[in-house]
Amino acid sequence: xxxxxxxxxxxxxxxxxxxxxxxxxxxxxxxxxxxxxxxxxxxxxxxxxxxxxxxxxxxxxxxxxxxxxxxxxxxxxxxxxxxxxxxxxxxxxxxxxxxxxxxxxxxxxxxxxxxxxxxxxxxxxxxxxxxxxxxxxxxxxxxxxxxxxxxxxxxxxxxxxxxxxxxxxxxxxxxxxxxxxxxxxxxxxxxxxxxxxxxxxxxxxxxxxxxxxxxxxxxxxxxxxxxxxxxxxxxxxxxxxxxxxxxxxxxxxxxxxxxxxxxxxxxxxx
Amino acid sequence: xxxxxxxxxxxxxxxxxxxxxxxxxxxxxxxxxxxxxxxxxxxxxxxxxxxxxxxxxxxxxxxxxxxxxxxxxxxxxxxxxxxxxxxxxxxxxxxxxxxxxxxxxxxxxxxxxxxxxxxxxxxxxxxxxxxxxxxxxxxxxxxxxxxxxxxxxxxxxxxxxxxxxxxxxxxxxxxxxxxxxxxxxxxxxxxxxxxxxxxxxxxxxxxxxxxxxxxxxxxxxxxxxxxxxxxxxxxxxxxxxxxxxxxxxxxxxxxxxxxxxxxxxxxxxx
Amino acid sequence: xxxxxxxxxxxxxxxxxxxxxxxxxxxxxxxxxxxxxxxxxxxxxxxxxxxxxxxxxxxxxxxxxxxxxxxxxxxxxxxxxxxxxxxxxxxxxxxxxxxxxxxxxxxxxxxxxxxxxxxxxxxxxxxxxxxxxxxxxxxxxxxxxxxxxxxxxxxxxxxxxxxxxxxxxxxxxxxxxxxxxxxxxxxxxxxxxxxxxxxxxxxxxxxxxxxxxxxxxxxxxxxxxxxxxxxxxxxxxxxxxxxxxxxxxxxxxxxxxxxxxxxxxxxxxx
Numbered sequence: 001x002x003x004x005x006x007x008x009x010x011x012x013x014x015x016x017x018x019x020x021x022x023x024x025x026x027x028x029x030x031x032x033x034x035x036x037x038x039x040x041x042x043x044x045x046x047x048x049x050x051x052x053x054x055x056x057x058x059x060x061x062x063x064x065x066x067x068x069x070x071x072x073x074x075x076x077x078x079x080x081x082x083x084x085x086x087x088x089x090x091x092x093x094x095x096x097x098x099x100x101x102x103x104x105x106x107x108x109x110x111x112x113x114x115x116x117x118x119x120x121x122x123x124x125x126x127x128x129x130x131x132x133x134x135x136x137x138x139x140x141x142x143x144x145x146x147x148x149x150x151x152x153x154x155x156x157x158x159x160x161x162x163x164x165x166x167x168x169x170x171x172x173x174x175x176x177x178x179x180x181x182x183x184x185x186x187x188x189x190x191x192x193x194x195x196x197x198x199x200x201x202x203x204x205x206x207x208x209x210x211x212x213x214x215x216x217x218x219x220x221x222x223x224x225x226x227x228x229x230x231x232x233x234x235x236x237x238x239x240x241x242x243x244x245x246x247x248x249x250x251x252x253x254x255x256x257x258x259x260x261x262x263x264x265x266x267x268x269x270x
Numbered sequence: 271x272x273x274x275x276x277x278x279x280x281x282x283x284x285x286x287x288x289x290x291x292x293x294x295x296x297x298x299x300x301x302x303x304x305x306x307x308x309x310x311x312x313x314x315x316x317x318x319x320x321x322x323x324x325x326x327x328x329x330x331x332x333x334x335x336x337x338x339x340x341x342x343x344x345x346x347x348x349x350x351x352x353x354x355x356x357x358x359x360x361x362x363x364x365x366x367x368x369x370x371x372x373x374x375x376x377x378x379x380x381x382x383x384x385x386x387x388x389x390x391x392x393x394x395x396x397x398x399x400x401x402x403x404x405x406x407x408x409x410x411x412x413x414x415x416x417x418x419x420x421x422x423x424x425x426x427x428x429x430x431x432x433x434x435x436x437x438x439x440x441x442x443x444x445x446x447x448x449x450x451x452x453x454x455x456x457x458x459x460x461x462x463x464x465x466x467x468x469x470x471x472x473x474x475x476x477x478x479x480x481x482x483x484x485x486x487x488x489x490x491x492x493x494x495x496x497x498x499x500x501x502x503x504x505x506x507x508x509x510x511x512x513x514x515x516x517x518x519x520x521x522x523x524x525x526x527x528x529x530x531x532x533x534x535x536x537x538x539x540x
Numbered sequence: 541x542x543x544x545x546x547x548x549x550x551x552x553x554x555x556x557x558x559x560x561x562x563x564x565x566x567x568x569x570x571x572x573x574x575x576x577x578x579x580x581x582x583x584x585x586x587x588x589x590x591x592x593x594x595x596x597x598x599x600x601x602x603x604x605x606x607x608x609x610x611x612x613x614x615x616x617x618x619x620x621x622x623x624x625x626x627x628x629x630x631x632x633x634x635x636x637x638x639x640x641x642x643x644x645x646x647x648x649x650x651x652x653x654x655x656x657x658x659x660x661x662x663x664x665x666x667x668x669x670x671x672x673x674x675x676x677x678x679x680x681x682x683x684x685x686x687x688x689x690x691x692x693x694x695x696x697x698x699x700x701x702x703x704x705x706x707x708x709x710x711x712x713x714x715x716x717x718x719x720x721x722x723x724x725x726x727x728x729x730x731x732x733x734x735x736x737x738x739x740x741x742x743x744x745x746x747x748x749x750x751x752x753x754x755x756x757x758x759x760x761x762x763x764x765x766x767x768x769x770x771x772x773x774x775x776x777x778x779x780x781x782x783x784x785x786x787x788x789x790x791x792x793x794x795x796x797x798x799x800x801x802x803x804x805x806x807x808x809x810x
Contacts, residue, residue: 006298008291012724015285016590018597018778021548025575025601028546032603035296036577037306039291042284045724046787050286056286061295061392061402063302068572074787077762122601127762129777132601183284184315220349222397236290237399247316247344269638276568278561285555307564307576312556319558327558331565331662331672333572453554454585492617494665507669508558517586517614 003033006144006208008063010055011131012043012141015080016104022129023136030140046074046162048099049258051187052161053180053250056102057238059090067226069139076245083158083204084142084151093139095130095142105163116152131147166195172204172266177260178211187211188242191264203269209233209243210263212254216243256263276332280325281401282313283343292342292399293406295399296392297457300410302444304450318369319528321433323450323458325374327508339409340364341401342429352385352404353428354412354421360373363409365400368431375433386422401535438464442536448481448528449510455519457526460511461504461534473539479503479513479531482524486513543573545675545683546602550595551611551671552583562669563611563676566662579608588639589798592701593720593728596642597778599630609670609679612636619627622655622674624682624691633679635737638701645703656692662669696740706735712744712806717796718751719780725789725798726752728782733777734774749773749783750803752794756783 007027013019020041027034037057043051050070058070073095081096086105094100096114115134118125120141122133137152164238166176176191196206209216218232223244226232231250241264243250250256277297283289290311297304309328313321322343329338343365351366357377364370366384384478385404388395392403392410408421436446446461466476488502493514496502501520507513511534513520520526547567553559561580567574579598583591591612608677613635620719621636627647629770636654655674658665662673678691701714706716716731736746749756758772762786766772771790776782781804783790 006302010291014582014694016580016584017592017722018579018594019722020548021598022601022777023580024579025548025598025603025606028577028606029601029603032499032546035305035575037291037294038308038578039288039294040286042286044286053285054288054291058291061292061299062297063299066295067299075764078764126777128774160543182287182289216615224345224348234398237292237396237402257296276572278565280561305575307561307568308578309558309561310556312554314556324556324558324561328561328565331541331569333565336565336568452557452559452771494615494618504668506667507562507672521661 003031003144005034006035006037006066006266007139007143008039008062008066008068010039010043010051010069011041011097012045012051013041013131014070015041019129019131022132023252026085026136027140030137030200031143034140034143039072043072045079046072048097049161050180051099052102055099056106059103062090067091067093067142070099072099073097073130075129076130081155082130082138083112083155084115084138085112086110086148091142093135093142095135096155096159099160101161101163102159104158104160107237112155113148114152116153117150118201120151136181136270163190166191168199172199172268174264175197176262178260178262181256181258183253184242185251186236186242187251187254187263188236188238188240189264191241192239193241194239196264199266204266205269206264207267208265209241210217210265211243212256212259212260216256219244245262273301273402273414275303276307276336276371277409277413278307278332278336278338279358280309280313280321280339281311282315284323284402289401290325291410292402295404296402297410300407304410307516313342316342318342318367320450321369323357325369326376326495331375333361334475335410337361337412339405339483340369341405343370343400345366346400347397351401351425353382353425354408354418355375355382355428356380356418361412363405363412363468363491364423365405366430370428370496371431371433374399374430375430382425382428383418384407384422384425387420391422403408411418421526431448433460438469442469442538444534447453447524447534448532451521451526451528454514456506456512456514457521457524458508458510459508459532460510461511462512463531464509466534469536474536475539476534476538477537479511480535481513482530484524497505542570543684544575546575546577546606547679547683548577548579548602548606548608550579550609550657551581552585552587552591552592553611553671555581555617557672559669562672566672566676566732567680570675570677571683572681573775574683583612587614588637588721589701591639592642592659594648595639595717599643602630604629607631607633607679607682609675610639611675612639613637613670615668617667621695622670622678623652623695623788624655624678624688625652625698626650626688631682633675633682635675635701638699640701641701644698644700646783651688652686652695652698654692654695657690660691686765703730708733712739714739714804718796718800718802718803721791721796721798724784725791726782726784727791727794728776728778728780729802731781731802732779734779736804739806744806745809746804747807748805750805751783752796752800754794
């Protein structure tokens with residue numbers, strides 16, 4: 001495998017700091033041929049769910065040789081482990097704090113190891129900046145082709161976020177929660193199109209969407225198809241139901257916040 | 271032509287979303303050797319004029335083999351076409367919504383085709399995310415050297431924004447409008463240095479600049495040459511007249527807004 | 541030396557402008573194989589100290605063949621010189637306005653030249669955009685291996701910022717100032733761990749930290765080790781003392797501002 005592999009980089013470092021530059025330099029000092037692709041550095045500080053959603057939303061689009069480096073690390077310096085996870089879709093380097101939860105929920109893991117082999121680290125290791133001194137260099141070494149077994153011992157119990165599963169309630173309803181509000185004000189929920197299969201297999205059809213004591217009745221396929229006046233819902237590009245509004249922020253209109261309960265309501269076949 | 275061609279990427283996706291990452295991944299899945307250069311992802315949502323100005327301001331600086339991918343796409347999913355445009359200065363991949371208007375106004379187009387060949391798309395095509403599923407992959411394929419004629423049929427009537435042309439009014443004045451306000455507060459207008467040629471050929475010289483009922487008298491060549499106290503005007507780096515102020519926002523001082531009328535006033539030769 | 545060298549790019553251009561794209565294009569038009577790494581473009585407009593701190597914080601992490609391009613240039617168009625500086629750790633291309641001060645303070649310079657050789661410039665040179673027309677192209681030419689002596693004459697008196705040195709006051713105290721406040725609200729000071737050597741060699745130990753009439757008593761090694769209630773101090777990843785708070789902005793709690801005096805207080809050996 002050639003050494004000019006792609007390393008994506010996702011962090012909460014912001015875009016006005018030396019932190020992202022330092023990590024990029026540390027990667028390139030290990031493998032000058034690595035090709036670094038910025039995903040985002042504007043994850044809100046310490047927001048693991050937002051980071052988990054962001055990497056989930058795009059990892060499948062990259063070639064499977066890609067290494068995804070995720071540095072959102074409120075526990076830096078403590079005893080939390082660092083992980084390297086391999087799946088059929090890519091490699092993931094991240095702290096063991098749940099940030100890979102959504103990927104793990106949708107993807108069979110081939111192997112997860114704990115980052116232990118200190119000879120791959122930048123020295124001295126700052127107790128406040130493992131992105132530069134541990135995660136970045138390890139991503140660089142993986143891009144050079146080292147085996148995961150050289151990095152550390154196998155991990156069978158990675159930390160997972162306790163996200164509520166989408167569940168079918170008695171009243172013809174799928175219940176989930178608001179997973180993310182995007183910059184356009186789209187309200188992206190935890191309910192995926194896949195989750196509706198069991199109900200639609202029984203001939204039931206979607207009738208409406210509920211959020212914050214409000215019922216939304218128009219389902220569309222794409223944004224510009226929606227009403228000019230009222231919010232509407234659709235299946236978004238990551239496969240989740242979302243609520244949107246025409247050239248306005250649906251989140252503001254509805255007063256939606258992350259974590260809020262939402263429901264997709266079905267009707268029985270006629 | 272080698273496959274490590276440059277693809278620039280301009281969007282209104284913001285920097286905190288999976289959207290830019292997904293597009294980058296989709297490009298690299300088609301051509302892993304493509305080199306992606308971020309232009310900006312902070313175009314205000316759906317702001318076609320801002321995107322048109324941004325790509326206009328920098329496309330000429332890139333090598334002519336460069337592919338410029340522009341995804342500002344309020345009409346995603348609807349019947350609006352997607353375009354690939356070729357000029358002597360580069361390739362442009364964008365929705366057919368006017369976002370290429372300023373480039374077209376300054377550059378002879380060699381060929382424009384409509385994006386039709388679905389075998390170049392990522393499947394399934396999400397009706398909400400053509401950046402990832404159509405425009406990105408098509409940019410990737412162009413970077414691998416496919417011919418435009420393989421992508422779709424020729425387009426002779428691309429959408430153009432109805433931007434008011436700079437015009438000479440009777441009173442020794444060139445009239446234009448505010449095209450963009452930049453992060454330094456510089457007020458960039460639609461009047462280019464080239465537009466003054468006809469008047470200066472007749473021996474007339476620039477006397478003042480008018481905006482928002484205010485007259486600006488000092489013309490300078492560069493920012494630090496300007497007065498410490500009052501706004502001044504100059505020809506900016508994209509060739510347009512702009513109003514600026516010393517270490518302050520000229521836009522705030524003057525109360526300028528995009529679209530506002532402006533004038534360059536001339537005096538007759540002595 | 542191969543031509544696919546790394547050029548880092550730091551500016552105050554913001555992320556919504558054509559300016560960064562234009563510079564990138566100008567570099568790639570000189571050397572299409574150069575690999576551009578964004579450090580930050582969100583330096584506050586004209587903020588030389590912030591830029592000086594940002595490049596200082598990360599240049600050492602890059603391979604020594606790296607070229608660091610820094611365009612924060614309030615004096616563009618005036619007679620201020622442009623510089624290329626070479627050290628054992630890299631090449632630096634920047635206006636001669638003090639933005640390299642922190643690097644110079646910590647690194648022996650091998651050679652500094654003034655940018656004079658106009659045949660390396662993009663023509664015509666806009667008096668408002670030397671980043672695109674001078675600094676970017678020169679960085680591109682350096683990445684192709686030209687000698688510094690071809691660029692211009694030697695500079696022995698580069699502009700340096702007049703930053704107050706850390707000094708030992710009579711009362712067992714090291715005095716410095718707030719150098720930077722980062723996005724997490726960490727207060728990064730000008731006092732480095734190295735500065736404490738003379739006092740700790742005499743057996744003195746650190747007792748507390750003072751800032752804005754407030755005494756901070758808890759010293760930790762990493763953020764998550766700190767108190768949940770009160771701010772604490774530690775040596776950060778760039779080697780400077782910093783004040784931090786658990787999942788909050790220490791700067792907001794303390795009312796810290798850049799430039800504010802700070803002190804590290806020592807006690808005599810028992």
